[in-house]
Each structure stands twice: as structure tokens, then as C-alpha cells.
Amino acid sequence: MKEHLFEYLLRLGDDSLILGHRVSEWCGHGPILEEDIALTNISLDLIGQATSLLKYAGEVEGKGRDEDQLAFLRLEHDYKNCLLVEQLNGDFGMTIMRQFLFDAYRLPLFEALIHSSDSQLAAIAEKSLKETKYHYRHSAEWVIRLGDGTEESHERIQKAVNSLFKYHVDLFFTNHVDDALLKEGIVPEMKAIHNKWMESVKNVFSEATLEIPSNNWEQSGGRLGRHSEHLGLLLAEMQYMQRAYPNMEW
Amino acid sequence: MQLAMEQKYSQEELEKRFQDKIDNDIKIEPNDWMPDAYRKTLVRQISQHAHSEIVGMLPEGNWITRAPNLRRKAVLLAKVQDEAGHGLYLYSAVETLGADREETIDDLHSGKAKYSSIFNYPTLTWADMGAVGWLVDGAAIMNQVPLCRCSYGPYARAMVRVCKEESFHQRQGYEIIAKLAQGTPEQKEMAQDALNRFWWPSLMMFGPNDDDSPNSALSIKWKIKRFSNDELRQQFIDVTVPQAELIGLTVPDKDLKFNEETGHYEHGPINWDEFWEVVKGNGPCNEDRINTRRSAKENGEWVRAAANAFAEKRKMRVAV
Numbered sequence: 001m002k003e004h005l006f007e008y009l010l011r012l013g014d015d016s017l018i019l020g021h022r023v024s025e026w027c028g029h030g031p032i033l034e035e036d037i038a039l040t041n042i043s044l045d046l047i048g049q050a051t052s053l054l055k056y057a058g059e060v061e062g063k064g065r066d067e068d069q070l071a072f073l074r075l076e077h078d079y080k081n082c083l084l085v086e087q088l089n090g091d092f093g094m095t096i097m098r099q100f101l102f103d104a105y106r107l108p109l110f111e112a113l114i115h116s117s118d119s120q121l122a123a124i125a126e127k128s129l130k131e132t133k134y135h136y137r138h139s140a141e142w143v144i145r146l147g148d149g150t151e152e153s154h155e156r157i158q159k160a161v162n163s164l165f166k167y168h169v170d171l172f173f174t175n176h177v178d179d180a181l182l183k184e185g186i187v188p189e190m191k192a193i194h195n196k197w198m199e200s201v202k203n204v205f206s207e208a209t210l211e212i213p214s215n216n217w218e219q220s221g222g223r224l225g226r227h228s229e230h231l232g233l234l235l236a237e238m239q240y241m242q243r244a245y246p247n248m249e250w
Numbered sequence: 251m252q253l254a255m256e257q258k259y260s261q262e263e264l265e266k267r268f269q270d271k272i273d274n275d276i277k278i279e280p281n282d283w284m285p286d287a288y289r290k291t292l293v294r295q296i297s298q299h300a301h302s303e304i305v306g307m308l309p310e311g312n313w314i315t316r317a318p319n320l321r322r323k324a325v326l327l328a329k330v331q332d333e334a335g336h337g338l339y340l341y342s343a344v345e346t347l348g349a350d351r352e353e354t355i356d357d358l359h360s361g362k363a364k365y366s367s368i369f370n371y372p373t374l375t376w377a378d379m380g381a382v383g384w385l386v387d388g389a390a391i392m393n394q395v396p397l398c399r400c401s402y403g404p405y406a407r408a409m410v411r412v413c414k415e416e417s418f419h420q421r422q423g424y425e426i427i428a429k430l431a432q433g434t435p436e437q438k439e440m441a442q443d444a445l446n447r448f449w450w451p452s453l454m455m456f457g458p459n460d461d462d463s464p465n466s467a468l469s470i471k472w473k474i475k476r477f478s479n480d481e482l483r484q485q486f487i488d489v490t491v492p493q494a495e496l497i498g499l500t501v502p503d504k505d506l507k508f509n510e511e512t513g514h515y516e517h518g519p520i521n522w523d524e525f526w527e528v529v530k531g532n533g534p535c536n537e538d539r540i541n542t543r544r545s546a547k548e549n550g551e552w553v554r555a556a557a558n559a560f561a562e563k564r565k566m567r568v569a570v
Binding site: 044093249 | 338434546550
């Protein structure tokens with residue numbers, strides 16, 4: 001059970017870590033000052049979540065790895081984040097759509113995980129849920145604003161949907177890890193999370209006058225460590241200090 | 251209120267009443283009468299300050315994605331976010347003087363408005379995050395603490411909050427550099443190199459020598475400024491040199507010595523040619539910094555247009 005919980009915590013922790021990294025790339029480049037503040041804050045929340053989740057993952061694993069060793073010193077295929085979060089920022093519309101598709105998944109997931117039979121995971125979920133509610137409100141409001149704003153903004157955010165929608169199945173990937181944890185009451189049934197996600201997406205898209213792409217093209221593999229080309233470059237940057245100056249205190 | 255005042259009193263009386271308030275440490279508020287030159291000086295100074303906060307996000311933002319551990323990454327993110335917040339208060343303070351935020355920002359992008367020259371130096375290593383916090387925020391605090399008592403109310407109040415956060419920034423910077431100075435030989439070298447590169451530009455942050463500072467006398471009379479450039483610079487050196495010594499780093503000034511009689515450090519000559527070159531736009535990063543800010547604005551144009559269009563549509567729907 002330990003190794004399953006470890007695996008599951010890596011998925012959650014890596015999602016936060018990699019998306020936190022991506023969002024932090026906006027710092028100083030936002031479309032308005034208020035968004036610079038909002039995006040930096042979201043990134044900060046995500047890095048905080050990654051810290052709690054990876055710290056706990058290290059404890060569960062029991063091999064003496066701490067949150068920094070897990071965050072900075074694994075190889076690319078050992079990262080278990082979904083493909084969605086590692087995708088490039090693109091324009092503000094792409095960043096917002098990526099965030100929305102993710103927040104709409106994370107919100108019901110954390111809502112369920114606060115009832116986890118694992119008390120540590122439940123506590124982390126409770127703290128993260130408060131943050132995720134704000135993230136969801138922020139991203140959903142922007143999706144609606146951009147979708148129902150100008151012709152240009154509508155076109156851009158629809159393009160973002162068309163480009164990112166194929167990664168959504170990866171969010172709901174399950175295997176024997178989830179089955180085992182579900183039996184123990186540690187994680188919720190993914191089907192229910194998927195349904196709630198679909199409901200949010202439909203409601204927000206309807207208000208934003210956006211459409212779900214008609215093709216069924218799907219991309220997944222993130223949870224198994226099979227990533228897109230973008231992750232390697234992201235890690236090269238993120239791991240730079242730890243790789244260039246090994247075994248030092250900072 | 252201002253109009254009524256202007257009708258009731260002559261220009262001379264208005265100026266006298268204004269100066270009396272300042273002499274009695276009564277704050278000037280947005281709707282009070284004030285001389286045009288006072289307003290202009292404040293608009294220039296506060297907007298320069300706001301621009302410095304915003305441009306100042308870039309050299310530190312440069313290391314967020316490469317921070318060496320999660321704790322440092324979170325602290326750096328929080329610090330850069332604070333700076334964006336300071337920019338926001340300060341732009342709001344400028345608006346109380348009748349200036350327009352958009353126009354103020356356009357003046358930055360066109361080169362008409364200045365910002366602190368220190369941000370035109372590059373951040374080359376992780377140790378620079380320490381040096382920037384320790385020295386640059388340290389120097390900023392010296393400048394800004396007296397501004398909490400500035401005669402203009404909105405600016406003084408904004409500075410109270412800004413200074414609280416800046417003092418955290420200074421401490422986190424010193425903590426980074428102290429950790430490196432106690433680390434491996436590579437880390438020590440990184441720390442010393444950062445001090446070597448940031449020391450002199452930090453001294454320049456206080457502005458030209460008092461003899462060459464044209465705006466100072468009036469600003470002191472108006473209690474916008476409370477201390478001269480040289481006084482503040484001296485205070486910074488006196489505080490900072492022992493901090494460097496404490497962690498075993500060497501201040502890169504061979505003429506630096508402590509004068510037992512005055513109780514102050516004496517320093518070598520500052521390269522004012524370099525200072526003026528950077529102010530004119532010829533520093534290592536001037537072009538990059540402004541181009542980055544400009545493209546943030548240009549790339550965000552469609553987002554702002556969408557937000558406005560959406561707000562209009564909603565207003566119409568509510569009206570119907």
C-alpha cells in the first residue's frame with residue numbers, strides 16, 4: 001500500500017510543482033499588474049502544495065528523500081504529473097485555459113480528498129482546497145471574460161481549447177494504484193471527479209460561448225512518466241542549481 | 251474645496267498656508283491646495299518609485315524558475331509578488347495627484363520617466379538574489395523609511411506598508427548570502443562575486459552627491475525628503491560594512507576605512523560617469539528591461555480589450 005500511496009502523492013505533488021513552475025514564468029510579464037499579482041500568487045500556492053505533498057511522499061517512501069530531493073533530483077520519466085500542466089504558457093488565453101481545465105479537476109478532487117481515510121492527505125487537501133477555490137474562480141471568470149469579450153479574444157481562447165482539450169483524459173487516468181487506494185478509502189472514485197469536471201466545463205463554456213472540440217483526439221501517459229518534449233526543458237531549468245552544485249545547502 | 255480656497259486667498263497666502271502646514275507636520279491630502287511644483291515633484295518621484303518596483307520584478311523574476319530549493323522558490327515568489335503590490339499602491343498614490351496610470355506607464359516605456367538604475371544590472375547567479383535583497387532592498391529601506399513621514403499623506407501611508415515588507419526582503423537577502431558565505435568554496439566565491447558586482451551600483455542608488463543634486467533643496471523644504479543623498483548613503487555604508495564583515499565577505503573598496511573620530515566609514519570615489527551612463531540608458535540591461543515591459547503591455551492589449559468589452563456587455567444586459 002505504501003508504494004501505491006507514494007505513487008499517488010507524486011502525481012498530486014508533481015501536478016502542483018510543474019504547473020507552479022509554468023505559472024511562475026509569467027512573473028513580470030502579465031497583461032496587467034493585477035494579473036501579475038494573481039498569477040504569482042497562484043504559482044506560490046502551487047509551490048506550497050508541492051512542498052507539502054512531496055514532503056509527505058518522501059515520508060511514505062521511507063528512503064530518506066525529502067521534498068527537495070524529490071522535486072529536483074528525479075529523472076524525467078519519474079515525474080508523474082499529467083501532460084496538461086507541462087504544456088507551454090503560450091498567450092494569456094492558453095495559460096488561462098490550461099489553468100481552468102486543471103482547476104475544474106482539482107476542485108472536486110480536493111473536495112473528495114478531505115474525506116480521505118489517510119489523515120495527512122486529508123489535511124493537505126483541506127488546505128489546498130481553500131486555495132483551489134480561488135484559483136477556479138479566477139480561471140473560470142477569465143475563460144468567460146475572454147470567450148465572451150471581443151472577437152479576437154474569443155478566437156484566441158477557442159484556439160486554446162482546441163489545442164489543450166486532448167490532454168483532459170490524462171487527468172482521469174487510473175490504474176491498479178487507484179484501485180488499491182480506493183479500496184482503502186484513501187482516494188475517491190475518479191469517475192465521479194470526471195463527471196463533476198465535465199459539468200463545470202460545460203457550464204463555463206456555455207457562458208463563455210466556447211465549444212468542446214468535436215474530434216476525439218486524446219493524449220495521455222503523464223501518470224506513467226511518458227511526457228511531452230516540454231518537460232525535459234522545464235526540468236533542465238528547474239534542476240539547474242541542484243545538478244550544477246550537487247550536495248550543497250542553500 | 252480647492253477652487254473655493256483659490257477664490258478666497260491670494261497665491262501668496264495659499265503658499266504660506268501650505269508651507270505652514272508642512273512646517274507643523276500636518277499632512278497634505280489630495281484635495282488640499284498645493285503648489286504646481288510640489289505636485290510635479292511628487293508625480294515624478296512616486297511614479298519613478300512605482301516604475302522601479304515593477305522593473306525591479308524582472309532581475310529577481312529571472313531566478314524564480316531556477317531557485318535551488320522549494321523554500322527559496324516560494325520566498326522569492328512571495329517577494330516579487332510584494333513588489334508588484336508596491337507598484338500597485340504607488341501607481342494609486344500617483345493617481346491621487348491627478349496623473350493617469352496608463353500615461354504614467356507610457357512615459358516609462360518611452361524613456362521619458364526613469365526608474366532606479368540598479369535594475370539595469372544583470373542577475374547572473376543565485377547569489378545575486380542574496381545581494382539584491384541585502385544591498386538593493388537595504389539601500390531602498392534607507393531611502394524609504396524617512397518617506398513614511400513624507401508631507402504628502404497618500405505617499406507616506408503607502409510607504410508604511412512598503413517598508414514593513416522591504417525589511418523582510420532585506421533580511422531574506424542577507425540570509426541567502428550568509429548561507430552561501432558559510433558554504434562550500436564555490437558558494438563563497440559566488441557570494442563574494444555578487445557583492446563585488448552590486449556594491450558600487452548600490453551606493454549609486456542614493457543619487458548624485460549633494461552638490462550635484464538639483465531637486466534636493468526644495469524637496470527638503472517641502473518635507474518630501476528628510477535627509478540628503480550623501481547622508482543616506484553614509485548611513486547605508488555604516489550599517490552594511492559590518493554585516494559584510496560578520497559573514498566574512500570583503501567590500502570591494504580598497505579605500506574603505508573606519509574613522510574613529512567621526513564614527514563613520516570613509517569610502518573611495520564613486521564612478522559617477524558609470525552612474526550617468528546607466529541613467530542615460532547605456533547600462534547592461536536598460537534595453538532588455540524596457541523591451542520586456544513594453545511587450546508585456548503590447549501582448550496584454552487584447553486581454554484588456556476583452557475585459558473592457560465584457561464589462562460593457564454585462565452592463566448592457568443588466569440595463570436591459
